[in-house]
Amino acid sequence: MKPLRIFFTSKKYFAIGFSFAAISFLFSTWIIYIPFTAEKLELDEKQIGLALFFISLGAFTIMPLSSRILEALGEGKAVVITILTLSTLLIFPFLAETKFLLYSSLYFVGISSGFLGIAVNALVTVVEKQEKVLIMNGSHGFYSLGGVTGAGLGGLLASVLNNPVWHAIIVLAFMAIVQLILASSYIHIKTETELKKENQPFNLKPVLGLALVGFSIMIGEGAIADWSSLYLQRVLDAPTELIGMGYAGFSFMMAIGRFYGDKVTAHWGSAKLIQIGCLIGASGLLLVISASLIPVLIGFMLIGLGFSGIIPEIYRLAGSIENVKPSEGIAAVSGTGHIGFLIGPVGLGYIAGLMGLQASFGVLLLITLFSFVMSRVALKV
Secondary structure, eight states: OOTTGGGGSOHHHHHHHHHHHHHHHHHHHHHHTHHHHHHHHTOOHHHHHHHHHHHHHHHHHHHHHHHHHHHHHOHHHHHHHHHHHHHHHTHHHHHOOSHHHHHHHHHHHHHHHHHHHHHHHHHHHHHHHHHTOOOHHHHHHHHHHHHHHHHHHHHHHHHHHOOHHHHHHHHHHHHHHHHHHHGGGTTTOOOOHHHHOTTSOOOHHHHHHHHHHHHHHHHHHHHHHHHHHHIIIIISOOOGGGTTHHHHHHHHHHHHHHHTHHHHHHHHOHHHHHHHHHHHHHHHHHHHHTOOHHHHHHHHHHHHHHHTTHHHHHHHHHTTOTTSOHHHHHHHHHHHHHHHHHHHHHHHHHHHHHHOHHHHHHHHHHHHHHHHHHHHHHTTO
16 A cells, blocks of 8 residues: 555645645744743743643634634635744744743744644545545644654754754745645635535534543643653753654654554544554553653654544544534534643643653553543444
């Protein structure tokens, strides 16, 4: 099987995949410099958690309005506009000279990124329905590739430039320009009238079940992105060139799992993929807690592999529920997940401040095991 082939059969599929990669590439640049920002503003673990909280708070704020905005703009146009907006807003956390400015800038970054996450997944759902293709897992694979390249190449660029602001400007400008070049292939895509089902009541029960399954996993994904570099730096005293490698390994294995995820789902079904993924992720967290460099890096990779197919499948299912618009189903699942992001950074930062980062990753292990149990109930398998 060649899982990438479908994305190179048309400019449209590649452009959609690249949109996912752009989001992760942009955020991985910020992730690399979380330790730098913490040192510059003299932030401890609790204050870092509070800063990350504002990203999720912004994302959660936009959730109730997202469906209406998508209806007004259309999925394709919304993706283009929001990627350009995010590329602009992400420069401000690098420029922040006070905690207040950092928190404020991250809040608006969260608004933009939260809406963008809904828009790109709704775009994929519409394309899958209109063109009878399966590209959801693969599109999320591009997101993971963006994390790999952003963390890996970003670490090298950081050592060469030794200037976080110029690093951010170069990356953000490049991603915005490329997006403008590719946007023409999907900017026109919008939910067809027959998919909207305007007068049907909202089908709450299946949406709620999927949202509960995704809640804990999204806490875990966010925690790896937000805390992996600090874990390697502060717990393992890893050299600068390896600080981004935990997230890079996590993203690399997540990309592999997602590029093969559509085929795996076709054979096993969504329920088994989600449940086995929870168990693999839990085994990876056990290695991370060991606090030995090689096992920790392997552990981050296992977490990426295990988590890889869970959220894409939940988004796909949420976007295909009868009597629910794709944007509404995805917004409901994403909104519930962002509640996890809201409490996750603050809670884990509090635990890290009291008991250390190892203890906070132990909590993530318990959350992941709880996700497995919850998936058995929600998916009735």
